[in-house]
Amino acid sequence: xxxxxxxxxxxxxxxxxxxxxxxxxxxxxxxxxxxxxxxxxxxxxxxxxxxxxxxxxxxxxxxxx
Amino acid sequence: xxxxxxxxxxxxxxxxxxxxxxxxxxxxxxxxxxxxxxxxxxxxxxxxxxxxxxxxxxxxxxxxxxxxxxxxxxxxxxxxxxxxxxxxxxxxxxxxxxxxxxxxxxxxxxxxxxxxxxxxxxxxxxxxxxxxxxxxxxxxxxxxxxxxxxxxxxxxxxxxxxxxxxxxxxxxxxxxxxxxxxxxxxxxxxxxxxxxxxxxxxxxxxxxxxxxxxxxxxxxxxxxxxxxxxxxxxxxxxxxxxxxxxxxxxxxxxxxxxxxxxxxxxxxxxxxxxxxxxxxxxxxxxxxxxxxxxxxxxxxxxxxxxxxxxxxxxxxxxxxxxx
Numbered sequence: 009x010x011x012x013x014x015x016x017x018x019x020x021x022x023x024x025x026x027x028x029x030x031x032x033x034x035x036x037x038x039x040x041x042x043x044x045x046x047x048x049x050x051x052x053x054x055x056x057x058x059x060x061x062x063x064x065x066x067x068x069x070x071x072x073x
Numbered sequence: 074x075x076x077x078x079x080x081x082x083x084x085x086x087x088x089x090x091x092x093x094x095x096x097x098x099x100x101x102x103x104x105x106x107x108x109x110x111x112x113x114x115x116x117x118x119x120x121x122x123x124x125x126x127x128x129x130x131x132x133x134x135x136x137x138x139x140x141x142x143x144x145x146x147x148x149x150x151x152x153x154x155x156x157x158x159x160x161x162x163x164x165x166x167x168x169x170x171x172x173x174x175x176x177x178x179x180x181x182x183x184x185x186x187x188x189x190x191x192x193x194x195x196x197x198x199x200x201x202x203x204x205x206x207x208x209x210x211x212x213x214x215x216x217x218x219x220x221x222x223x224x225x226x227x228x229x230x231x232x233x234x235x236x237x238x239x240x241x242x243x244x245x246x247x248x249x250x251x252x253x254x255x256x257x258x259x260x261x262x263x264x265x266x267x268x269x270x271x272x273x274x275x276x277x278x279x280x281x282x283x284x285x286x287x288x289x290x291x292x293x294x295x296x297x298x299x300x301x302x303x304x305x306x307x308x309x310x311x312x313x314x315x316x317x318x319x320x321x322x323x324x325x326x327x328x329x330x331x332x333x334x335x336x337x338x339x340x341x342x343x344x345x346x347x348x349x350x351x352x353x354x355x356x357x358x359x360x361x362x363x364x365x366x367x368x369x370x371x372x373x374x375x376x377x378x379x380x381x382x383x384x385x386x387x388x389x390x391x392x393x394x395x396x
Contacts, residue, residue: 022284022285023222024225025225025229027232030225030229031225034225038217038221038353041350041355044355045353045354045355046354050355050356051355052357052358052363055346055349055350056367056370056371
């Protein structure tokens with residue numbers, strides 16, 4: 009169980025990193041242009057636009073390790 | 074180009090009359106012919122394959138084994154991609170090297186080098202196993218998933234470097250890591266014949282730092298169908314870093330790691346963004362030429378964020394301990 013937890017923790021850190029709010033932000037940023045494309049809109053600008061808040065998170069919310 | 078592709082497609086894939094339905098889908102201003110031509114095909118997978126050639130300025134070559142269109146060598150973007158692979162490999166190897174040097178100098182080289190060798194064997198097996206498997210996946214879902222992961226990876230790297238540049242996070246200091254690893258290695262108990270501590274610490278250092286490189290090599294290589302070249306350049310970088318370490322026999326603390334990480338983070342974010350949006354079915358204006366524009370955009374906004382945070386930091390918080 010401990011090994012599984014360690015392994016899970018490692019992969020979580022590897023993929024999600026030290027700030028979990030970035031991952032759902034990225035998923036949401038994909039979903040919007042994907043849905044727009046399927047409704048005939050070419051909203052290529054949506055992802056570069058939504059990337060900025062992901063990187064500009066307030067430092068008080070950073071969890072350091 | 075469209076006529077050439079249209080003449081090639083029937084030889085590669087059987088297309089039914091249903092696939093040649095009236096044009097549908099989005100029409101971009103600058104790529105109207107391209108987007109319309111992909112809209113002709115009912116199968117999104119087939120459309121993506123055709124679009125891949127239409128977007129490329131180089132002639133497409135059909136790979137008969139996997140029915141995937143391989144694009145010619147696009148010097149500008151492939152060069153940037155290789156730059157990202159080389160820089161990421163160099164950074165991760167420098168970090169691993171510090172741990173290996175500390176363990177080897179303090180406790181002896183036999184078990185340490187055995188740990189390094191074992192880690193390289195495992196990393197090689199990961200590439201050999203997943204590389205061909207990923208290369209045979211369909212390009213559209215591959216770009217969506219891989220692009221998403223690369224984007225996530227890139228944003229995390231860029232965000233950390235913005236925090237380091239602005240003073241909210243301490244910069245990576247190889248000398249400090251070397252000293253602390255040496256202290257831990259000196260205090261750890263010694264075995265009788267084979268030093269398990271040195272083996273484990275060297276294996277973990279090389280494997281964990283190398284996993285990031287393997288991820289980048291696999292994803293970049295698979296998405297651009299340049300897996301072999303990515304792997305060769307990553308291997309050459311590993312050899313170069315190791316050769317420098319053997320020559321100077323101390324941690325490579327003069328390597329501007331934090332600046333290099335910033336560059337790699339921006340490259341990863343830009344490529345990840347480009348692939349994932351393509352995988353979602355969206356057409357970039359200018360096709361492949363959008364990547365340098367994205368890189369410039371990411372670099373510019375990152376510099377602005379770093380500057381704004383540095384000002385904010387000057388007014389409020391003290392630096393924190395680096396991970």
